[in-house]
Amino acid sequence: MPLVKPFVTSAQATAVRPFILVEVQAEGVSGFGECVAMPDPYYTEETVETAWHILRDFAVPAMAGKRIHRPEETHAILGRIRGNRMAKAALEASVWDWFGKTEGRSLRDMLGGVRDRVPVGVSLGVYPRLEDLLRDVEHYLAQGYRRIKVKIKPGWDVDVLAAIRRTFGDIPLTADANMAYSTHEAEQLKKLDEFGLLYIEEPLAEENVWAYAQLQQQLSTAICLDETVRSRTDARQAFQLNACRVLNVKAGRVGGLAEVLHIHQMAQDADIPLWCGGMLESGVGRAMNLAVAALPGFVYPGDISASDRYYVRDIVHPPAVLNPDGTVDVPAGPGIGVELDWEAVHHYTVRTERIHL
Numbered sequence: 001m002p003l004v005k006p007f008v009t010s011a012q013a014t015a016v017r018p019f020i021l022v023e024v025q026a027e028g029v030s031g032f033g034e035c036v037a038m039p040d041p042y043y044t045e046e047t048v049e050t051a052w053h054i055l056r057d058f059a060v061p062a063m064a065g066k067r068i069h070r071p072e073e074t075h076a077i078l079g080r081i082r083g084n085r086m087a088k089a090a091l092e093a094s095v096w097d098w099f100g101k102t103e104g105r106s107l108r109d110m111l112g113g114v115r116d117r118v119p120v121g122v123s124l125g126v127y128p129r130l131e132d133l134l135r136d137v138e139h140y141l142a143q144g145y146r147r148i149k150v151k152i153k154p155g156w157d158v159d160v161l162a163a164i165r166r167t168f169g170d171i172p173l174t175a176d177a178n179m180a181y182s183t184h185e186a187e188q189l190k191k192l193d194e195f196g197l198l199y200i201e202e203p204l205a206e207e208n209v210w211a212y213a214q215l216q217q218q219l220s221t222a223i224c225l226d227e228t229v230r231s232r233t234d235a236r237q238a239f240q241l242n243a244c245r246v247l248n249v250k251a252g253r254v255g256g257l258a259e260v261l262h263i264h265q266m267a268q269d270a271d272i273p274l275w276c277g278g279m280l281e282s283g284v285g286r287a288m289n290l291a292v293a294a295l296p297g298f299v300y301p302g303d304i305s306a307s308d309r310y311y312v313r314d315i316v317h318p319p320a321v322l323n324p325d326g327t328v329d330v331p332a333g334p335g336i337g338v339e340l341d342w343e344a345v346h347h348y349t350v351r352t353e354r355i356h357l
Helices: 048-062 073-080 085-103 107-111 130-143 158-168 183-195 209-218 232-240 257-270 283-293 342-348
Strands: 002-008 013-016 020-026 029-035 117-119 122-124 148-151 173-176 223-225 246-249 274-276 327-329
Touching: 020 048, 020 085, 029 048, 029 085, 029 283, 048 073, 048 085, 073 085, 073 257, 085 107, 085 257, 085 283, 107 257, 107 283, 122 130, 130 148, 130 158, 148 158, 158 173, 158 183, 173 183, 183 209, 209 223, 209 232, 232 257, 246 257, 257 274, 257 283, 274 283
Parallel strands: 122 148, 148 173, 223 246, 246 274
Antiparallel strands: 002 013, 020 029, 117 327
């Protein structure tokens, strides 16, 4: 699906977002999940093509002959498959949606969500010109977004954040480095303390919680982990080492909704605030994210912008819409709570494969 405008980070530039839409069918009901793997291995090692392979040749066949009584059981069935969390999460999500529809329950209620609407922020990439970034910050603040996140990298950090603070004052502001800094650049990262950020997200190139524990001791700004935490085991270690004070949770990154619930409980026990990250999802993945963000431990505004922030036409009815108070409604219908716009789905589809079990 083509983005409204290219999204640029320290690692990659995305103008068209390919993704896999997974559909499970049983007893006349369909459940849907979205695989958030990127086309290239720069966020994690997974890609759209590796996910397609894992789903077709391993994950879907693993479900053959299995009688499932609760959607959480999918996680254990797929446990034999090492890694490939985004592929497994997409299949698991479709099972959660199927159960929700057959039982007449919303995904929010199935997960234990407590909000009807959730506060949301907007994520802004690396821009060719600073004035273009400032123009967009003004635009999204005027729309009502409750938090601005900017992508940073060496050479695009201090001056950028200083300009935002100088222009817009004490707005809720965060920075996301996407692993752009080495452990030897702690002094540069210390300079960001002066900007009063809610947190700085995943600054180090090493996926090393020990290094983050050492860096957090040097910074007054809270570190938020993202790529480094891929499971409840990673989260537990990060919490025990005080390697972060905030955690970004993405169901695809950690292997599915069952794992999200484990991490959510651990974070509440450790008094670590959570927020829901985004991966340029379509309306299918966005609806799931909204249900996740409704959980009580998700404190900060998530990267769950309105559909038109990224896409001229989404593939669901209704699309996510920003409310005047900077929130987005959590779908209340059965399952993920939105319906597929099949005309849009067929328009964007480039490949299909059906597997009969």
